[in-house]
Amino acid sequence: xxxxxxxxxxxxxxxxxxxxxxxxxxxxxxxxxxxxxxxxxxxxxxxxxxxxxxxxxxxxxxxxxxxxxxxxxxxxxxxxxxxxxxxxxxxxxxxxxxxxxxxxxxxxxxxxxxxxxxxxxxxxxxxxxxxxx
Numbered sequence: 001x002x003x004x005x006x007x008x009x010x011x012x013x014x015x016x017x018x019x020x021x022x023x024x025x026x027x028x029x030x031x032x033x034x035x036x037x038x039x040x041x042x043x044x045x046x047x048x049x050x051x052x053x054x055x056x057x058x059x060x061x062x063x064x065x066x067x068x069x070x071x072x073x074x075x076x077x078x079x080x081x082x083x084x085x086x087x088x089x090x091x092x093x094x095x096x097x098x099x100x101x102x103x104x105x106x107x108x109x110x111x112x113x114x115x116x117x118x119x120x121x122x123x124x125x126x127x128x129x130x131x132x133x
């Protein structure tokens with residue numbers, strides 16, 4: 001009898017984990033669909049970067065923020081370009097950019113891409129230099 005309960009418990013836990021994985025995938029798809037044109041950065045790393053920056057700065061990205069990248073093949077963005085977009089979004093929201101904006105952006109990028117934040121430069125390309133996949 002106890003073996004049956006253990007089997008049912010394991011099966012239930014697996015079902016819950018599969019459901020959570022499915023919901024996490026849907027959320028990533030939603031973030032990418034909402035924020036990025038389809039031909040650009042459709043990766044989990046990019047979704048992670050965007051969500052971290054939205055939380056950190058209280059902003060919301062939209063596809064038009066990244067339209068200028070459609071001419072690049074393959075598309076890539078530097079940390080400095082992303083920083084300019086974040087500052088503009090904060091400014092458009094009616095707030096001044098925080099004094100420690102660059103530190104906060106580099107910390108979010110470092111955590112999302114597993115690179116040390118102090119090594120990030122404005123010229124660092126997210127794909128080519130920082131390994132965003």
